[in-house]
Every structure is written in C-alpha cells, then in structure tokens.
Amino acid sequence: MAHLLYRLGKFASRRRWWIVSAWLAILLAVGGSAAAFSGTLSNNFTIPGTESQRVLDELRDTMPEAIGGMGTIVFTAPDAAMTDEQQAAVEDALADLEQVEGVESVINPFDISRQLEEGQAGIDEGRAEIEQATTELEAGAVQAAAGQADLDAQRAEFEQSRDLLPPEQAGAIEAQLEEGQAQLDASLAEIEEGRGQLDEGLAEIDLAERTLEASAGIKFVSDDGSAAVASVQFDSQIDAVTPETREAVQVAADAAAEVGVEVNYSKEIVQDISEIFGIAEIVGLLVAVIVLIVMLGTLVAAGLPLLMAIVGVGVGVGVTFALTGVISMSSITPVLALMLGLAVGIDYSLFIVNRHRTQLLRGMDLQESIGRATGTAGNAVLFAGITVIIALAALAVPGLPFLTLLGMSAAGTVAVAVLVALTLTPALLGFMGRKVISRRRWAKAEAESDLNSSHEQLQLEADKLAASGRGWGGFATRKPILTLVAGVAALAVIALPALELRVGLPDGGSEPADSTAFQAYELAGEYFGEGTNGPLLVVANLPATDSDAELSELQLEVADRLAAVDNTAAAVPAGVSDDGRTGIFQVIPTEGPASESTEELVRELRDSAPVIESDTGVLISVTGQTAANIDVSEKLMEAMPLYLGIVVGLSLVLLLLVFRSILVPLIATAGFLLSLLASFGATVAIYQWGWFGDIFGVTNPGPILSFLPIILIGVLFGLAMDYQMFLVSGMREAWVHGGSAKSAVRVGFSHGARVVTAAAIIMVAVFAGFVFSHLTMVRPIGFGLAFGVLIDAFVVRMTLVPAAMYLLGKHAWWLPKWLDRILPDVDVEGAKLAQSVPATTTAASDDVDQVTVKG
Structure with missing residues (x-):
C-alpha cells in the first residue's frame, strides 16, 4: 500500500490541475444537489419494534388526527390576573393562529375554561x-x-x-x-x-360530572388568572413542520404582546435545526488555525489543512444534506459528520504536510518528498482513517435506523477526508512548492548546513537527549509505576460519576435559560404542573358498546384506573375513533418528562395493562413523544454492551496487525476504556449533576443524551487508535532499528509527540467549539468528545502508554512465532518504501525514515 500511495502522491503533484479541477467539480455537484434535493431534519428519534412506535403506526390508520405534532404557547401577565383587554387580545391572536397554513387546530384556554364553567x-x-x-x-x-x-x-x-x-x-x-x-x-x-x-x-x-371532574385534572388557565397555556396541533408530525409555519405561528401569537402579555413558545414551535454551524464552532476553528500557524510557521502552510478539512466536510456533509430529501434524518446526523470531518480533515492533512516539510528541510527533492510523505504518513493516515470509518460504520450493528444513518454519514465524511488528504493535499503541495516552509525556517536550515550539521545529525543528537530522559517522554517513564498508579487513579476518580449515568432525550428544560423554549417550559411547570411538559398518550382498544353512555362510562372507568397509577397527576379521555373501537387518553405525570418518576410511570402503565384488560376488556398501550424518548433511551442502552464488545474486539485485532504484539493492543484497549469512562464521568458531572453549569450553560441538569454514550464509544475508539498508531509506531520503528526497548519508547515518543500534540489540540478545539453550539443537543456531544480526546491524547497515549511500554521493555513486543508467521505485514509507517525507492536529496538520506516525525 505504501508504494501505491507513493505513486499516487507523485501523480497528484504532477497532475495537480486535474486533481484540483476534479475536486472542485465534485464540490460544486454535491453543493448543487444539496441545495436542490435537501429536505427537513428532525429531532424525533424512533426505533421500530418498540411499543410507542407500534402504537403510533396503528394510529395512523385508525385516528390520523391524533398523531399531528403538538406545540404549546404560554401567555402570562407579568403582575396580576389578565385584564379583559389582555384576554381578548390573546383570543384574537389564537383565532388568527388557527388560520395559519399547516395548523390543524388550536385549543383556546379561555374557551376550555368557559366550557368547564358552563358545564x-x-x-x-x-x-x-x-x-x-x-x-x-x-x-x-x-x-x-x-x-x-x-x-x-x-x-x-x-x-x-x-x-x-x-x-x-x-x-x-x-x-x-x-x-x-x-x-x-x-x-x-x-x-x-x-x-x-x-x-x-x-x-x-x-x-357528565365525572367527565367534568376528569377534564378538570388538566388546567389551561392558572388559578390566579395570570397565565394561560394554548395547545397548537399541526397537520403533520412535528419534524415535518416547515420553518415558515413555525414563523407564522409566532407572528400570529406575538400580537398579544402588544397589550402587555408575555408570550413564550415551547421547543417544538421555535426549534430551528436548519443551521448546523454557529459562532462557537467558528471560535473552535480559529483556535485550530492558531495552533497550525504556531506549528507550521506560515499562513500558507497553516491554511492548507484547514482548506482540506473544509473540502472534505463540504463533500461529506453536502451528500448527507442531499439525501435528507429522500431519507428522514435527525438533526444530529450532519452535525456529527461536520464535527468529525473538520477534526480528522485537519489532522490527516497536517500529518502529511508535516512529513513533507521535514523531508524538504533535509534537502529532498520536492516531487520526491510529496510522494514519500504520501507513501509514509499517508499510509498511516489511510489506516487510521479506516479504523475511524469501521468504528462509525459499526454503529449499524445494533440495528437502530437513525443510529445507522448517523454512523454512515459520519463514516462517509471521514472517508472523504482521507481521500482529500491523499489526493488534494499532495496536489496543493505541488502548487505551494517551497512556500510550505517559512523563510525563517529555511534560514535556520541553511545556518545549520553552514555549521556542517546535517538534519540527520541534529536528529540523532535529539534522539540521544530523548533516550536519556529529556522532555515529557522522559518524565512519564522516569518512574513508570508511579506514573501508572497516579494516572489510573486520577482517571478512576473522574470516572466515578459514570456510575450514576442516566440517559434520555432533551426537552425544553435543556434549552438556554434566556430562550423562549426554556421560559415556556418553566412557566408551564410552575403554573400547571411539571408533567404538563411531557404528557403521555395512552391508546385503548375498546370493545363494542350498545350506547354512547356505555362507551363514556367505559372510558371514564379506564381513566380512573390510569389515574390510580403512581406518579400520575391526571388522566383524561381525549377522544375516540368514529367506530368507537379506539380511544385515546392523556395522562399527565407528576414530574417532568426527563424525571425518573415519569420513566417509572411508563413502565407501571404498561405493567398494569393485563389487569385493566382483565377487569374492563380494554387493552391499553402507551405512546407519545415522552414514552417514545424513554423507549429509544432503553433500546440504546441495551445495544451499548454489544457495540462496546464489537469495538473492543476490533481494537485488539487491528492493533495486533499493526504492532505485531500481544501486550500493546491490550494496553491500548485498556487505555481507551479509561478514557471512555473518564469522559462519561465528566459528562455526567456537568450535564446530569450540574457541576460548573454556569460555565457550560447547563440551566436544568438532567439525563445524558441517550445516544451520546454509544457515539463516544465509536468516535473515541477511532481517534484513540489514531494517536496510538502515530506514537507507538515510532517506538516500534526505533526498536526495530536496533535501539533498546526502553530507549526506543522515549525516542519514538519524541518523534511523534509534537505533531500528535498539535493534532490533539486542534481536535479538542474543534470539538470544544460545539460545546456552546446553538443546538442544545450537540453540546454534551461536543464536550464528551473534546474531553475524551484531551484525556486520551495527553493522559493515556502520551503518559500512561509510554510508562507501561517502558515498564514492560522488550516484553511489550512479544508475539508467538506461529502467530507472527500467519499475520500479514500491513507496514503502516511505510518503512519498506525507503528500501525500495531511493530518495533524491542533497544530503544523506539513508536514515530518512528513521528520524522523521511519526505521523
């Protein structure tokens, strides 16, 4: 593979106009397709086979009017009860709102209140x-x-x-x-x-009195008359409501504000997931640019990895958007692809550019250096990218449709990033020529040459210093047992909160405190009970009845049974099908949709179904957005052990192939698990417990995003293996070339530490930019990935792994002879390339691959 990539790099450099033109054409085609065919993203997550999804599918046939998306509007008078003028303004606004295209019906709270009084x-x-x-x-x-x-x-x-x-x-x-x-x-x-x-x-x-009493369990106007909540039902599911309809709803309802009424909208009405990139993400990219400039010393060189990432993301995310017109996707799908595409796109190009710069400074010919960088660093990039792609594609294994799309979109974007790094990067390096290195760095290289000190000699001296214990590698390995104990203990402490991990999906309470969605959530809970923010929909299969009175009596009996279940604030008959055989009930929990008591209520309602059917002949099922969210979370947690087992097994096999060792894969995998648990722990502490909530914008701590754990497993695995490969392969190469096992750890670490440090900082910066994203759902994902990469790169890969390798010495590279014979030699670093392809340099080049930065 190294030889093939070597030839590809030289071809791309020679035919750079063709390569650039081809990528430009691809970018334009994908952009045009995305603009022409993109559809609407969704924040609804469903899993076929769950009770909530099965019942919703049945309702589409029996009572389609019952499954339209719902949103709420909370009207409040700031000082006292609403005046007649304010009440009239609210009712006029709701009447106008009912005429908005896309709105099926509007529940006027004052009408309901009057009806109850009249009744x-x-x-x-x-x-x-x-x-x-x-x-x-x-x-x-x-x-x-x-x-x-x-x-x-x-x-x-x-x-x-x-x-x-x-x-x-x-x-x-x-x-x-x-x-x-x-x-x-x-x-x-x-x-x-x-x-x-x-x-x-x-x-x-x-x-009638029983019906009235049951209906009175749900309030629409507060007792003091200062607040009213209106329900808006759309004619389509909430994820299909257009931004234009949402905007028209807000314009109509805002008319009430003209008489001093405060108007706040639920998340379902105001959520805007059409934009996936905001100010915070740009700040993260600026940090990455600063790191690149500091490392590469020139704006031209620093801009190249960033440009490669933008091209990769443009194509990968563009394809994802183009497919949204035919495939229903969650809003997190393109965001994760964007997040990973930016991070790995910058890093992969950086590894190749860094190798190319090092070779140029040695005096290697430009074309030869581009080919050699693509064949060596590019080979490692290819293999590292494959590990990330496999980890993301494996998200399809649990069999959850939206998670499969999530993984495939991200994997496809990473694949594009790899292709861009291996083709477009060498092409642009051909255009840049010697400008990829700053004048100051060229002057320094010439000064070193004037002092009769070749780059190789300087590198050998640096290797001797590293072997003697200079630098971070020496510090980490000086007292390896102490380093390991302290590092593992620290990560274990950080991981402790993970023992209380709870998962769920975000609601209005997760929104920023100054947002209208959060205000609507808080006000609804304050005036009408927390459970009104997450009602459950209970669907009943009713037996045939002889009269309407008998049907009503049966409905009320079922409602009484539902209301008697623990953690239920109210249960109200909400409708019946034309044939009288399907009834729906609205059950209001005592607490919010993300609370443990609401999860328990869903389970108890389902457990009580056989008893209710035995006593009344009515079979009930539980659905609705809150129940669906709970089902999704439970299914994801059930799938996580299987996925983790697949990833860990994959990790062991891949690292066995790369490093031809039994213990190195075990060390790498153990380090990955430590990083993962620490990331879980920190995420729970901040987003579930609320620690440092003011800093991270956590106004209402609650369950962790249900699919965050499984995403962290896949992404962190791929990225951890990247850094493992770039660092430990340098240690192996130093050992293979005759150094002692312990000195090889320090020398190999020194070769890769600089570029891995820069790459990790860039990746952390990119992920951290999403911690303050305008999309609340993205924030914990950005934090988990940023913290996970930070811990894995700097604590595990650059501290604990060198300490463990140093402690094991030559035993770290033990491999049974029979296994050594049957394992293929993947030659990730492209070491054989130097033996078969002579370099054209103006200085000695026999040790080119011995002293290059491992990337």
Missing part, C-alpha cells in the same frame, strides 16, 4: 331540576297511594253490599271501580316512568 353550571341546574321533579313526582306518588287506599275502601264496601244491590246497579258500580283502578294504574305507571327518566337523567348528570 358545571349546566350540571348544577340539571341536578336542581331533577331534585324539583323528584319532589313533584314523590308528591304525585303520595296522592296516588291515597287514591289507591280510597279505591280499596270503596271496593271493600261494595263487596259487602253487592248481594243487596240489583244486578244492574252492582254492575255499574263495579265498572266505575274498574275505571278508577285503571286511571290509578296509569298514574302509577306514569310515576314509575318518571322515576326511570329521572334516574336516567341523574345517571347522565353523574356521568
């Missing part, structure tokens, strides 16, 4: 009428009883005198008595019928 008044009036009718009916019953007594007395008197009366007279009297009895029986029948009607009326009133 209660109607119930009271009806109950009073029934009481009056009952009184009259009972009076009639008393009269009928008295009439019956009189008639019975007359009949008894008639029977006593029947024999004394003429037959005609007796017949007439008997007919009169029978007619009287018939009239009395009719009156009694009317009384009984009236009683039945009154009982039915009373039952209807009781049913």
Whole structure:
C-alpha cells in the first residue's frame, strides 16, 4: 500500500490541475444537489419494534388526527390576573393562529375554561331540576297511594253490599271501580316512568360530572388568572413542520404582546435545526488555525489543512444534506459528520504536510518528498482513517435506523477526508512548492548546513537527549509505576460519576435559560404542573358498546384506573375513533418528562395493562413523544454492551496487525476504556449533576443524551487508535532499528509527540467549539468528545502508554512465532518504501525514515 500511495502522491503533484479541477467539480455537484434535493431534519428519534412506535403506526390508520405534532404557547401577565383587554387580545391572536397554513387546530384556554364553567353550571341546574321533579313526582306518588287506599275502601264496601244491590246497579258500580283502578294504574305507571327518566337523567348528570371532574385534572388557565397555556396541533408530525409555519405561528401569537402579555413558545414551535454551524464552532476553528500557524510557521502552510478539512466536510456533509430529501434524518446526523470531518480533515492533512516539510528541510527533492510523505504518513493516515470509518460504520450493528444513518454519514465524511488528504493535499503541495516552509525556517536550515550539521545529525543528537530522559517522554517513564498508579487513579476518580449515568432525550428544560423554549417550559411547570411538559398518550382498544353512555362510562372507568397509577397527576379521555373501537387518553405525570418518576410511570402503565384488560376488556398501550424518548433511551442502552464488545474486539485485532504484539493492543484497549469512562464521568458531572453549569450553560441538569454514550464509544475508539498508531509506531520503528526497548519508547515518543500534540489540540478545539453550539443537543456531544480526546491524547497515549511500554521493555513486543508467521505485514509507517525507492536529496538520506516525525 505504501508504494501505491507513493505513486499516487507523485501523480497528484504532477497532475495537480486535474486533481484540483476534479475536486472542485465534485464540490460544486454535491453543493448543487444539496441545495436542490435537501429536505427537513428532525429531532424525533424512533426505533421500530418498540411499543410507542407500534402504537403510533396503528394510529395512523385508525385516528390520523391524533398523531399531528403538538406545540404549546404560554401567555402570562407579568403582575396580576389578565385584564379583559389582555384576554381578548390573546383570543384574537389564537383565532388568527388557527388560520395559519399547516395548523390543524388550536385549543383556546379561555374557551376550555368557559366550557368547564358552563358545564358545571349546566350540571348544577340539571341536578336542581331533577331534585324539583323528584319532589313533584314523590308528591304525585303520595296522592296516588291515597287514591289507591280510597279505591280499596270503596271496593271493600261494595263487596259487602253487592248481594243487596240489583244486578244492574252492582254492575255499574263495579265498572266505575274498574275505571278508577285503571286511571290509578296509569298514574302509577306514569310515576314509575318518571322515576326511570329521572334516574336516567341523574345517571347522565353523574356521568357528565365525572367527565367534568376528569377534564378538570388538566388546567389551561392558572388559578390566579395570570397565565394561560394554548395547545397548537399541526397537520403533520412535528419534524415535518416547515420553518415558515413555525414563523407564522409566532407572528400570529406575538400580537398579544402588544397589550402587555408575555408570550413564550415551547421547543417544538421555535426549534430551528436548519443551521448546523454557529459562532462557537467558528471560535473552535480559529483556535485550530492558531495552533497550525504556531506549528507550521506560515499562513500558507497553516491554511492548507484547514482548506482540506473544509473540502472534505463540504463533500461529506453536502451528500448527507442531499439525501435528507429522500431519507428522514435527525438533526444530529450532519452535525456529527461536520464535527468529525473538520477534526480528522485537519489532522490527516497536517500529518502529511508535516512529513513533507521535514523531508524538504533535509534537502529532498520536492516531487520526491510529496510522494514519500504520501507513501509514509499517508499510509498511516489511510489506516487510521479506516479504523475511524469501521468504528462509525459499526454503529449499524445494533440495528437502530437513525443510529445507522448517523454512523454512515459520519463514516462517509471521514472517508472523504482521507481521500482529500491523499489526493488534494499532495496536489496543493505541488502548487505551494517551497512556500510550505517559512523563510525563517529555511534560514535556520541553511545556518545549520553552514555549521556542517546535517538534519540527520541534529536528529540523532535529539534522539540521544530523548533516550536519556529529556522532555515529557522522559518524565512519564522516569518512574513508570508511579506514573501508572497516579494516572489510573486520577482517571478512576473522574470516572466515578459514570456510575450514576442516566440517559434520555432533551426537552425544553435543556434549552438556554434566556430562550423562549426554556421560559415556556418553566412557566408551564410552575403554573400547571411539571408533567404538563411531557404528557403521555395512552391508546385503548375498546370493545363494542350498545350506547354512547356505555362507551363514556367505559372510558371514564379506564381513566380512573390510569389515574390510580403512581406518579400520575391526571388522566383524561381525549377522544375516540368514529367506530368507537379506539380511544385515546392523556395522562399527565407528576414530574417532568426527563424525571425518573415519569420513566417509572411508563413502565407501571404498561405493567398494569393485563389487569385493566382483565377487569374492563380494554387493552391499553402507551405512546407519545415522552414514552417514545424513554423507549429509544432503553433500546440504546441495551445495544451499548454489544457495540462496546464489537469495538473492543476490533481494537485488539487491528492493533495486533499493526504492532505485531500481544501486550500493546491490550494496553491500548485498556487505555481507551479509561478514557471512555473518564469522559462519561465528566459528562455526567456537568450535564446530569450540574457541576460548573454556569460555565457550560447547563440551566436544568438532567439525563445524558441517550445516544451520546454509544457515539463516544465509536468516535473515541477511532481517534484513540489514531494517536496510538502515530506514537507507538515510532517506538516500534526505533526498536526495530536496533535501539533498546526502553530507549526506543522515549525516542519514538519524541518523534511523534509534537505533531500528535498539535493534532490533539486542534481536535479538542474543534470539538470544544460545539460545546456552546446553538443546538442544545450537540453540546454534551461536543464536550464528551473534546474531553475524551484531551484525556486520551495527553493522559493515556502520551503518559500512561509510554510508562507501561517502558515498564514492560522488550516484553511489550512479544508475539508467538506461529502467530507472527500467519499475520500479514500491513507496514503502516511505510518503512519498506525507503528500501525500495531511493530518495533524491542533497544530503544523506539513508536514515530518512528513521528520524522523521511519526505521523
């Protein structure tokens, strides 16, 4: 592979116009496709096979109107109850809002309040009428009883005198008595019928009162009249609502602000995920540029890795956006691709540029140096990129669709970054010529030449100093046992909070404190209960009923069962299908959507389903955004051990191939696990516990983003193996070329430390830029990756690994002979290239690959 890349580098340099033109054409084509075919990103995460997703799919057929996206608007009067003028302004604004294209319906809180009041008044009036009718009916019953007594007395008197009366007279009297009895029986029948009607009326009133009481469990206007919450239902799912519709909703509702009403919108209404790059990310890039300038000494050279990263990201993320028109993607998909594309794009190009600069300073011919840098450093870049790509592509293994798209998009962007580094970088190096090195550095090289000190001689002297214990490598290996104990102990302490890791998906409470989404979340919780921010949707399969009253009675019975479950604040029937066989209930938890009690409520509701079905014949299922988020989080945590096992196994196999050692892969993998756990711990401390919340903008600590752990595993694995490769391969090369095992650790470390330090700082800077992203969901990912790279590069790879390698000595490179024979030689550093391709230099070049910076 080194020979192939060597020829590719020279070809790209000679045919640089072709290469540049080809990449420009690709960039334009991808950009045009993204502009023409891109669709809408989503913040909804679903997993086929979960109960919440299955129920939602069924509702699409039975009650499609029930699955439209919902958002809330909170109206508040700052000082006291809303005035009539303010209330009228709010209602006018809601009436206008209902006419907005894309809005299915709007729940006017004052209408609901009036309906409840009118309903209660109607119930009271009806109950009073029934009481009056009952009184009259009972009076009639008393009269009928008295009439019956009189008639019975007359009949008894008639029977006593029947024999004394003429037959005609007796017949007439008997007919009169029978007619009287018939009239009395009719009156009694009317009384009984009236009683039945009154009982039915009373039952209807009781049913209406139960319904009213159940509905009263959800408030829309606060008790003091100073706040009201309106619900907006869209005609499509929330991720499909266009930015234009969201903006129109806000314009309509903002009209209420003209009379002094404060208007705040839930996250579902104001979220804007159309932009994935903000000010904070630019700051991160500026830090990367500063590091490049300091390291490379010239703006031209510093701009090259940055330009390569931009091209790679432009193509990789552009393809992702172009596919959003046909594939539903989460908003985090292009963001992760952007994040990784920038970081690895800069680093991979930097490794090749750094090798090229070193070779030029030795006097190597320009074309030869470009080819040699691509064949050596480029070979390492290719293998390092493959490890990252495999780790990201392995996100498809758990079988979660949105995670698969996430991994494939990021992996594709990294693949483009590798291709750009191996083709466009050498092409532009051909254009830059000697300008890739500053005049000051050239002058220094000439001064060294005038002093009869070749670069190789200076490097050999530096190697001797490194072997003697100079620099960080010497410090880390001077007392290796102490270094290992202290380092592992420190990382273990940082990792301790990971023991309390909880995962979930962000809600309005995760937004910045000054945002309208956070204010709406807080105000809704304050005035109407925390659970109103995350209602659950319970769907019921209802048996056939003979009447509407029987159906309503059944619904209320189920609602009572749901309300009796722990951690439930209210349960209200919210609708029924046209055929009466599917009912939906809104269940309000006692706490917010991200709380542990709400998670427990979802489980208890599902556990109670068999009992409810046995007692009522109604089968219930739980869905809704809150339940779906909980299902997604649980599935991701279930998939994490499998994915971690795959990544660790992959790590051992790859490192076994690269370093031809048993212990080095074990050390590298153990270091990766330490970095991972420390990153988990720090992320939990800040985003779940709220430590340093003011610094990182954590206003409402809560569960960690559910797919953050699995992303950290994949990304940190790939990046950790990058640094492991660039550092430890230098140690192996120094050992193979005859140095003692312990001195080889220090010498090899000194060769790669500078470029790895710069690369790690750049990567941390890029990731850290996302810590303050305008996309709240991205922030913990940016922090986790930045902290993980910082710990892995500087604590694990540059401190603990050298200490462990130094302590093991030659045993670190032990490999059974039988395994050595069957393992392929991947030659990551391209060491064989120097033996088969002579270099054209103006100085001795036999030791070119012995003293180059390992990158």
